[in-house]
Every structure is written in C-alpha cells, then in structure tokens.
Amino acid sequence: MNQLAKLPEILRAPVEMAWADILGAAGAAERRALESLLERVGFAEQLNTVLAGSRYVAESLRRRPWLLVQMATAGHLETPLREGALESELAELLARSDEDAAVVLRRFRQRQMLRIIWRDLNRLAPTLETTRDVSWLADACISLGLKHCAAELEAKHGQPRGRQSGEYQELVVLAMGKLGAHELNLSSDIDLIFTYPEGGSTDGERRSISNEEFFTRVGRALIALLDPVTAEGFVFRVDMRLRPYGESGSLVQSFAALEAYYQEQGRDWERYALIKARPVTGSIIHRRELMECLQPFVYRRYVDYSAIESLRSMKQLIVAEVRRRGLQSNVKLGSGGIREIEFIAQCFQLIRGGRDTSLQRRELSPVLAECAELGCLPEPVAKELQTAYLFLRDVEHGIQAWDDRQTQELPEDTTARAALAHCMGFPDYDVFLGELQRRRHDVAGHFAALIAEDEDSSPAPESEGLWSASCDPKQLTGLGFKDAERLAELLRGLFESRLTQTLQAEGRERLDRFMPLLLEACAECEHPDLALERALPLVSSVARRSAYLLLLIENPPALADLATLCGASPWIAEQLATRPALLDELLDRGSLYTAPEREVLQSELRQQLARLTVDDLEGHMDALRYFKASQVLRVAASELSGRLPLMKVSDKLSFIAEVCLEQVLALAWAQLSMRYGEPARDGTGRGFVVLAYGKLGGIELSYASDLDLVFIYDASSGGYTDGDRAIDNATFYMRLGQKMIHILETRMGLGQLYEIDMRLRPSGASGMLVSTLAAFEQYQQNEAWTWEHQALVRARPVAGDKALAYKVESLRRTILCEARDRGTLAREVVTMREKMRKHARVGAEDSELDLKQGFGGIVDIEFVVQYAVLAWASQEPSLADWSDNVRILEALALSGYLQKEQCQALVQAYLELRSATHQLALQQQSRSLPATQFATERSAVQLAWESLFADVVADKEEGIDTEPADDEDILGSAGKHKE
Incomplete structure (x- = not known):
C-alpha cells in the first residue's frame, strides 16, 4: 500500500492489515475500483490516516467495501454538505426502500459517519463543520424518524387535534445540549425533551385517544427507532433525563405544562441547560411559540446577579467532581477541559443575556466573541479560550473516531495514542500531550478566575446590631454619622416596614447581609449622613428584586462607589433608585468614570x-x-x-x-x-x-x-x-x-x-x-x-x-447674515428681555439671584450674544459659524465688534454660572442663590449689556408683536431655547 512511510511505524502494520481485510471482503469488481482509487492524488495518504485513526471506519468498510467506492466516486469525501441535503437524501431512501426504517436509518448513519470522519481526520473540514454535520445528521434522523412513527399511529388513531383550536397537533422535539447548539461530537448521545402545543384528542372515529397518550406512544416509538444497538449498530443514543422531573416525569408535556413547570419549579441548572435548547421538529409557528414561552425563564429581563450564587455552586461541584473522580485524563470533564470553557461562556449568558441579547446564542464560538465585544472577557482571553475549545474538540473527535464510543478519556493503548497524536498533527504522543496540557492549564486558570469564592462579607463588629428594630444611635455615632438619632429612626422605620417584613426568605436573608455592609460603606464617605439617607430609597426600590442587593454584596468596590455617588449627588441617588438596572454600571469603574466620545x-x-x-x-x-x-x-x-x-x-x-x-x-x-x-x-x-x-x-x-x-x-x-x-x-x-x-x-x-x-x-x-x-x-x-x-x-x-x-x-x-437696523433690533431684544423678566418675576433689587433669569445672569449673556450675531453677521459672516455661546464670543473677540477683554469676561461669567447650575442640578437645588454671589461675573455681564443697549428706551406698554397674541404663548416659545 502507498504512502505508509508517512505513518508512525507503530501504525503501519495495523493499516496494512485493515486494507487487506477490506480488499479481501470485496468482490472482484469492487477490488479493482478500490485499488484504482489509490491512484488519485492524495487519496492513499488520506486513506492511511483514516484507517490509522478509526478502527470503526476500518470495520465498517470491511463489512461494506462498496461504501468507500460509492462515496469517493460521488465526490462526497471532498465536498462539504449543503443545509437540508441529508434530510432530502434520507427522505428519498425511506420512501423507496422496502427495508425496515430502523435498518435504513442505521445504514444511512454509517455512510454519513464515514464521510464525516474522513473529512475530520484529514482536516478537510474545520472543527465546527464536523460538529454541524453530525448535528444535521441527528436532525434528519429525528425529523424523518418522527414522521415515520407518527404516521403509523395516525393510521390507527387519527390525527391529534387541539381541544380549543381544533388544529392539527404535532410533537415538537426540543434538542438540548450540543445538539441544540449544532455542536454534536462524533459519538454523542442526544438529549431531548418531547412537547406538544395543546391538549385534546385524536380524530379517529373508532380508536380516539388523548393527545398526551398519542404523543407518549410516538415518543416511545421514536426512541425505540433510534436508540437500540442492533446488528446494524445504532442511530443515536437518546437521553430524556433533562425533561421536567427527570426520569420520574411524563415523557411528553404540553407547552402550557412545560411553561408552568419552569416558571414555578425550574431550577438554575435547568436555565443553564435550556440556553442551548433548539426545536428540531414542528412548524415554524409552533417552534417560535415554544421558544417564546421558555425565554423568560432562561433569560431574566435585566442583568441577573441572582445567578451568581448558583453558578458558584455549579463551579464548586465541577471542581469537586474532577478531584473525586480523578478526571484529569478526560478532555471534556477534567480540569481545563471542554466543560469549563462552556461554563465560562454560559455564565455570562445567564447573568447578562437578558439585557445583552447578543449573548442569547446557542453556539459557543459566537458567544465567546460577543463576550469580548461586550467587555465580559478581555479579547486575548476570549481568543485563547476559542482556540483551546477547537483544539479540545478535535482531540475529542480523535478519541471517539477510534471506536465510535462515547468517551472523552485519553487512550491508554499505545497504538491508539499514536493514532491520536498522528491525526492531531504531532510527531508522537508525548509532544501532543505537552501541547494539550499547556492549553488545558490556560483554560483552568481562566475558569478559576471566573467567579471568586464567596468571601466572608460579615459586617464589622461596630455595625453589628444596627440593622434591627433596636438600632442604637450611639453605634451610628461611633461609625462617624453626625445626625445619628434621625438616621436610626430611618433605619428602624425601614426594618419594621411592611415591605421588609413581607419579603420572601431569600430576599430577607440578602437584605440582612446587605444593610450592615451599606452602613460601613456610607461611613467611609465624605458625607456619610447624606450617603445613607439618599441610599435608603434605593434599598426600598430593590428589596423585592434582591439580585441587585446580591450584586452589591458580591462587589464591594461597586458598593463603595454607590455610597460615594449617593453622598455626592441626590440626583444620582434618585436615578439609581428609579432605574436600578443602572447598578450594573458600577461594576466597571473604568467605564463609570469615563464618558465616551x-x-x-x-x-x-x-x-x-x-x-x-x-x-x-x-x-x-x-x-x-x-x-x-x-x-x-x-x-x-x-x-x-x-x-x-x-x-x-x-x-x-x-x-x-x-x-x-x-x-x-x-x-x-x-x-x-x-x-x-x-x-x-x-x-x-x-x-x-x-x-x-x-x-x-x-x-x-x-x-x-x-x-x-x-x-x-x-x-x-x-x-x-x-x-x-x-x-x-x-x-x-x-x-x-x-x-x-x-x-x-x-x-x-x-x-x-x-x-x-x-x-x-x-x-x-x-x-x-x-x-x-x-x-x-x-x-x-x-x-x-x-x-x-x-x-x-x-x-x-x-x-x-x-x-x-x-x-x-x-x-x-x-x-442670520441679513442686514438689520441695529436700533430697531436693540429695542426688540430689550423689550423681549424685559417681558421675560416680568414673566419670571425677577427684579433688580431681589435678595436672591436667579442664575438664569436674574440681572447679569445666563439669559442676559445669551441675549448679548444673539443681538451681536444678528447685528453684525452681515458684515462678519464668521459670527454665524457657531451655535454655542462660547465660540460665538470667541469669534466676536476676533472680529473687534466687542472688546477682547469684554468677551473674555463674558465667557468666564457664562462658564461659572452654567457650572453652578450643573452643580445645583446634581444636588437637586433651585438655581437661586444669594444675590451677593457671582458679583464680579454679573457686573461684567451688566457692563456689556449697558454698552450695547444704553441708548435703548424700551416701551413697556408695547409688545413685540403687532397682531393679537398671548404673552404666555410667546414667552413659552421664545424662552424655551434658553432653558
């Protein structure tokens, strides 16, 4: 046989023997056809690789040598599949074959597995094409197997009909796990859940049965068609343990029953499992209806920090299982294996998928890429995990191709090890093992860093007992609070409130953990009293959505930032209380204090x-x-x-x-x-x-x-x-x-x-x-x-x-650049300004300064700027270049129509007054201040005003308009652009 020298020496004799057995089992014509295939460029080398790496393929070809001739001649070994091709081919085989459907399905699988393994071991197909093709194979077998089983039962009992709708009902097979994500491996079982849209009964005249019984029989028939090992092998091993109540639950359930179960009794591991769920049978309408009823259970509406505790528990179980069972040789379940990469991706899906809908994907690779895009994972980490995932999936396929067994254990047999290393592209097993260990070590490091162990978040002794009906003001004073009596009263009020007393056990436990930590965080602030007082409405608003409390318990820096921001601004505290989803922003301090361009x-x-x-x-x-x-x-x-x-x-x-x-x-x-x-x-x-x-x-x-x-x-x-x-x-x-x-x-x-x-x-x-x-x-x-x-x-x-x-x-x-009579313009501007002051009830002798409407305030500066543009833009068009006051004033300084010093004074006054309004807004205070404040700035504004309008005598009896109009309406519109 050709090209044997390219194989490791230990593999040459087994390959020669396998090829001899295949030729010996073939007829004369088949033998000639097989031998002629070796003359094709590259074929002998590919054949050697497959026979070296898969005893399953070697045995399949020994039993049916013509399969290789058929697949090679048709070009199936060189070309990728198109979607739907397997289903079409299988449908045709079932329609024209006289053999039992179970036999047709098993032989069809053998033929397709030959093609898939050939392409995979020879790296003619990328990893994800292999997993996709195996998944398409399973989809085709399930879909057409179901049609076969349902048709047989419908012949006896009639078609199942909905009790309310009267419409035809069908079994919707929900694929879970790797099949749901189109990531099935070469020898995987398939995790399924059987469901149907609506209760009712079949329409058979003589032997009508309930829809539940009908679909239970169909489901059992489908399992019996796919699962058993016969002389022809098996189609797919079927696992139904992920259904509601597991093995003790009904084999099939209606959509309504399924939805009720998940909403009332669904556990976090079931949310985790349903991330990859995909209907593989049923109409598009029924598939969409099913996924819509499952969606709220899987993905919470906003960021779901309540999942952290259960994910931490799952992680601990994974670590314990690896240690207890000694799974280091298992590339899926062992430390740094496939499961840990999947867990990392699915953690972010559960926690953030409700808000970041791009994470609502079944396939792992796009999820990792999205995690990098969203900042959940650093991009180098996401790429490293993706590369490791593909490498480990290739190793898994190499292990399973050997005997078509569902195992992820590294082989102990010397020949199998040599075969695996060769198919993975390594000169020997030791070199391969070194690379495998390196990649798994990297994955294990990222897995360990994913969710920190639950640190002791017990309150300091100084704050113990403060969250109680007997809150002691002296303890609050000891923590650094000033108005301890009033704060103690507020804390007691919240503790004894109906809201707190009627919380469910989990929510109450989280609130009891959170409050002492909040007190300590507020005590560390510059303004501890304000921080606590402003944070308490937030506590009330999220008490029944305790996932937010857990977020802050789990992230002490976020809690510290919350206290600081509440102490600094009641406006921010109110925003967080009315929009608790914003608490998610506290997790990334880098972005919290960075406003993007x-x-x-x-x-x-x-x-x-x-x-x-x-x-x-x-x-x-x-x-x-x-x-x-x-x-x-x-x-x-x-x-x-x-x-x-x-x-x-x-x-x-x-x-x-x-x-x-x-x-x-x-x-x-x-x-x-x-x-x-x-x-x-x-x-x-x-x-x-x-x-x-x-x-x-x-x-x-x-x-x-x-x-x-x-x-x-x-x-x-x-x-x-x-x-x-x-x-x-x-x-x-x-x-x-x-x-x-x-x-x-x-x-x-x-x-x-x-x-x-x-x-x-x-x-x-x-x-x-x-x-x-x-x-x-x-x-x-x-x-x-x-x-x-x-x-x-x-x-x-x-x-x-x-x-x-x-x-x-x-x-x-x-x-803006039209020529205007400056005298008329000045009178109209001054008249409008006086109308606005009168409307705002602002006087020159007021003891308080209205930063906006007061004399020398913001609106006066704006009117000066607007007058200047309308008066002089016809001679200096650059004044119309800008729409913001500061740059217009800078242009006026360059133009010479106003003195440079005067423009600088106006800019300074404008910035100071506006800065004050911003600060007052964040403190939720009115924009009125003592009239003595900003005296220098206001004086500069009034000087500018007088220099422009000193000669204008406004007629207070006359309005701007010459037609009847409502002053309120005019001022409402004219004043809006200065708000």
Whole structure:
C-alpha cells in the first residue's frame, strides 16, 4: 500500500492489515475500483490516516467495501454538505426502500459517519463543520424518524387535534445540549425533551385517544427507532433525563405544562441547560411559540446577579467532581477541559443575556466573541479560550473516531495514542500531550478566575446590631454619622416596614447581609449622613428584586462607589433608585468614570440595537432608554469626580442626545417604510432633518434638559411612497415625526427617553408638525419674529439627511447674515428681555439671584450674544459659524465688534454660572442663590449689556408683536431655547 512511510511505524502494520481485510471482503469488481482509487492524488495518504485513526471506519468498510467506492466516486469525501441535503437524501431512501426504517436509518448513519470522519481526520473540514454535520445528521434522523412513527399511529388513531383550536397537533422535539447548539461530537448521545402545543384528542372515529397518550406512544416509538444497538449498530443514543422531573416525569408535556413547570419549579441548572435548547421538529409557528414561552425563564429581563450564587455552586461541584473522580485524563470533564470553557461562556449568558441579547446564542464560538465585544472577557482571553475549545474538540473527535464510543478519556493503548497524536498533527504522543496540557492549564486558570469564592462579607463588629428594630444611635455615632438619632429612626422605620417584613426568605436573608455592609460603606464617605439617607430609597426600590442587593454584596468596590455617588449627588441617588438596572454600571469603574466620545457612543448604541429586529419597537425603546440613562450616569460620575470640565460635560450630554436622535430617526424610518415603502425624493438620503434649538442646538445640554426640535423635510410635493400601502410624501413625513415623538416621549420602566418641545417650529403650536424646506425658508424670511431669529442663532441640524442638513445650515446662515437696523433690533431684544423678566418675576433689587433669569445672569449673556450675531453677521459672516455661546464670543473677540477683554469676561461669567447650575442640578437645588454671589461675573455681564443697549428706551406698554397674541404663548416659545 502507498504512502505508509508517512505513518508512525507503530501504525503501519495495523493499516496494512485493515486494507487487506477490506480488499479481501470485496468482490472482484469492487477490488479493482478500490485499488484504482489509490491512484488519485492524495487519496492513499488520506486513506492511511483514516484507517490509522478509526478502527470503526476500518470495520465498517470491511463489512461494506462498496461504501468507500460509492462515496469517493460521488465526490462526497471532498465536498462539504449543503443545509437540508441529508434530510432530502434520507427522505428519498425511506420512501423507496422496502427495508425496515430502523435498518435504513442505521445504514444511512454509517455512510454519513464515514464521510464525516474522513473529512475530520484529514482536516478537510474545520472543527465546527464536523460538529454541524453530525448535528444535521441527528436532525434528519429525528425529523424523518418522527414522521415515520407518527404516521403509523395516525393510521390507527387519527390525527391529534387541539381541544380549543381544533388544529392539527404535532410533537415538537426540543434538542438540548450540543445538539441544540449544532455542536454534536462524533459519538454523542442526544438529549431531548418531547412537547406538544395543546391538549385534546385524536380524530379517529373508532380508536380516539388523548393527545398526551398519542404523543407518549410516538415518543416511545421514536426512541425505540433510534436508540437500540442492533446488528446494524445504532442511530443515536437518546437521553430524556433533562425533561421536567427527570426520569420520574411524563415523557411528553404540553407547552402550557412545560411553561408552568419552569416558571414555578425550574431550577438554575435547568436555565443553564435550556440556553442551548433548539426545536428540531414542528412548524415554524409552533417552534417560535415554544421558544417564546421558555425565554423568560432562561433569560431574566435585566442583568441577573441572582445567578451568581448558583453558578458558584455549579463551579464548586465541577471542581469537586474532577478531584473525586480523578478526571484529569478526560478532555471534556477534567480540569481545563471542554466543560469549563462552556461554563465560562454560559455564565455570562445567564447573568447578562437578558439585557445583552447578543449573548442569547446557542453556539459557543459566537458567544465567546460577543463576550469580548461586550467587555465580559478581555479579547486575548476570549481568543485563547476559542482556540483551546477547537483544539479540545478535535482531540475529542480523535478519541471517539477510534471506536465510535462515547468517551472523552485519553487512550491508554499505545497504538491508539499514536493514532491520536498522528491525526492531531504531532510527531508522537508525548509532544501532543505537552501541547494539550499547556492549553488545558490556560483554560483552568481562566475558569478559576471566573467567579471568586464567596468571601466572608460579615459586617464589622461596630455595625453589628444596627440593622434591627433596636438600632442604637450611639453605634451610628461611633461609625462617624453626625445626625445619628434621625438616621436610626430611618433605619428602624425601614426594618419594621411592611415591605421588609413581607419579603420572601431569600430576599430577607440578602437584605440582612446587605444593610450592615451599606452602613460601613456610607461611613467611609465624605458625607456619610447624606450617603445613607439618599441610599435608603434605593434599598426600598430593590428589596423585592434582591439580585441587585446580591450584586452589591458580591462587589464591594461597586458598593463603595454607590455610597460615594449617593453622598455626592441626590440626583444620582434618585436615578439609581428609579432605574436600578443602572447598578450594573458600577461594576466597571473604568467605564463609570469615563464618558465616551461621540464615535464610541454611536458604535455602542448601534451594536446594542443591531441585536434587535426592526419590528421589536418596545425592545428598541427599552435599549435606547437604558443607553441614555447609563451614559448620563457616567457623565455625572465623571463630573463629580473632577474628571470632566463643564464644557466637556455639556459636550458629552449633547453627544448622547444626538446619537439617540439618530437611532430614533433610523428606527422610525425603518418601521414606516416597512409599512408604506419609502417616499419619492430626489437623490439618496431620507430627505429629512432634525433641527435642534436651545441647549442641544448650542451644544450646552444639561442633565434634565428637554429637547427643542424642529422637523424639516425636502421631497417631491406630489410624490407617494413606493410600498403596497402607498401614502403621499407629506403624510409619510408627518407620521415619521409623530413616530419619533412617540419613541422619545413614551413613559416606560426606565422613564422617557427625552421630553420634546416643538413650539419653536414655524407658527408655533398651531403650525405643521413637520415643515417642508420651502415653507421653513418662507416663514423665516417673511414671517418670523426677531425672537425667532434669536433662537436661530442657537440652532443646528443634529440628525438626518446630510445633504438636507447642509441646505438648512445654509439657510440659517443666510437669515442670520441679513442686514438689520441695529436700533430697531436693540429695542426688540430689550423689550423681549424685559417681558421675560416680568414673566419670571425677577427684579433688580431681589435678595436672591436667579442664575438664569436674574440681572447679569445666563439669559442676559445669551441675549448679548444673539443681538451681536444678528447685528453684525452681515458684515462678519464668521459670527454665524457657531451655535454655542462660547465660540460665538470667541469669534466676536476676533472680529473687534466687542472688546477682547469684554468677551473674555463674558465667557468666564457664562462658564461659572452654567457650572453652578450643573452643580445645583446634581444636588437637586433651585438655581437661586444669594444675590451677593457671582458679583464680579454679573457686573461684567451688566457692563456689556449697558454698552450695547444704553441708548435703548424700551416701551413697556408695547409688545413685540403687532397682531393679537398671548404673552404666555410667546414667552413659552421664545424662552424655551434658553432653558
């Protein structure tokens, strides 16, 4: 035989003997065909590898030599399978064969296993193709075997029908474990659960039986078809122990019974098992219905830290089992084996899969990649685990190919060891074993670091007994709290509250563990009293969702950050109390105190939303709200820690809003175009733009700002959408605006995304929700009031079509750069300012300073800037380049229209006043301060005001408008862009 020299010496004689046996069993024609195959390039070497590595294949070919000729001649050994090919082939065999189905299935498996092992041992197929092909083989055998069994029973008893629906019922086979994930190994058993949609009975006239009995018989028949070992071998070993109640439970259950079991009695290990569950039979509708009823049990809605304890227990059991059973030679169950890699991936799926839906995958490789993408695992670790996983799966296949036995134990036989090393590409077994041990050592290290052992989190002696009905204020004083009597009363109140007393045992135990730790964390803060007082509402809000308490118990640094942030800001404390899901952000201190740039925000949000389908509007709205809340929390934490200056804070908050608006527009567009098609328009793009005014327009957003928006579109006035349900362009864009407002403003569990104000659109609240570009231009040029042109100073496109945004920005510049009579302009600006002061009830002699509306306050600076742009942009167009006050003031300094020193003083005053408003917002205090504060800054503002408007005598009896209008309405709109 050719190419034997390439084999290790110990394997040459067995291969020669196996080939001689195959030729001896073949007829004359078959022998000639077999020998001619050796003349093919590379075939003899591949044959030697397979005969050396698989006694099972050698024996199969000795019994049926023609199989090799058939498979090689047809080209099946060289080409990968296409999806559905096995099912089609098996269906044809069953239809035209006179032999028993059990025989057909077993011979079909033998033929396919020859092809799969040949390709695997010769590395003609990558590892995951091998596991996929074995899984497809199992799917085909289960699916067509089930049809065969069901048809036989239906002939006797009729078809099963639903009691309520009257519809045809079918057995849905739920594949678990490796089969569910398309990761079956060469000699695996298959873990199955049998279920059916609805109770009822068969429609046979004479021998009707209940659906439960019918499907129980079908299930037993299917097991009997696949599992037994006969003279032809077996198809697949079937394991039903993962069904509800295990071996003592019913063989089949309805969807309703299955759902009830998991919701009422399901255990954490069953959640773990169901991660990979996949229906392999049944209609698409029934498969989807089944997975939808299982989903809430497997994946909690948000990050599930309650799983940590059970996962730690599972991990301890794994370690103990390895030690007790001496599993070091087992590449699956031993230390650093396949099971540990799977456990690492599935831990993150259970804990984070509810929120990070990209982790809701069955296959291990994509999950590891996603863990790296989400930051659950460092990318080098994820790659190392992936490489080790593929290596170990190849070793597993090499072990199982030897005798078609379900084992993962390294062989002890010298020949088998040599065969395994050769198939793995190593010169000898010792070299192979060294590489295997190295990889397993790496995996074991990552497994050991995954979930830390439960450290002693007992409270310090100083805090013992404080969480009780007899809380002693003296102990609180000893810990460093100031107002101990009041805090003790608050703690006793919470301890004795109905909420606490009615908690279930597990929740109460966690609360009792948590409270002393919280007291100690707050005592370490700069403001311990404030930290504790502000943290207690959070405790009340999460007491019944004790997984959050467990998160903080398990992560002392996160608890310390919680106490610090609560002590620093009641606003943050309130955000966490109303949105406990944000506690997840405390786990990564690096990201908590780092506010990303715009491009990073775009990427993060795109990735989160890409995992959702377009029609899942609620899922998108939830994801958007969490994204916004978590990113704003990061900005606030960064500001409080001194890592972000004011200008950067406003930039970051503005970026968050812009990124959210971009995605809201994309989502609304996708939903409407799916229904109506896309509107007729010239060129590419959506022909729609979001124009932001006020704080967002000026890139000066604050924590609680709403968004002042105007929607503009530019498309053919007579055009229609191109969908089956066509509507005119104007209607499409109006509905687009309505859909965006719905997505932004609807209150959900995480609140609103943003509150939207549209009153700055042409004609205010009475105008069209969405304006055409032409209508917007006509209004701005012919009808807009001076205060509307003031508002335009702080306007900029923030989302939508770039080409249209350029047109809108050009129109803005044109309007702002028009020549104006400065005297008339000054009178109108001063008159509007006095109206606003009167409306806000602010006087020059007030003992308190309103940072926004007071004399020398923020609005005065804004009016100075807006007047300057409208007065001088016709001579100095660069004044219209920017929409934010600071850069406009810098441009004014360069232009010479205001003195450089004066502009610098205004910039300094503006930043100081705005910084104060930010700090007051985080402290949830009003923006009024003693009038003596910021005297220097306010004086600089008033000097600038007087230098511009000293000669203006405002007529207090006359309004800006010449038509009847409601001052409240005007001021509501005109003032919004300065909120």
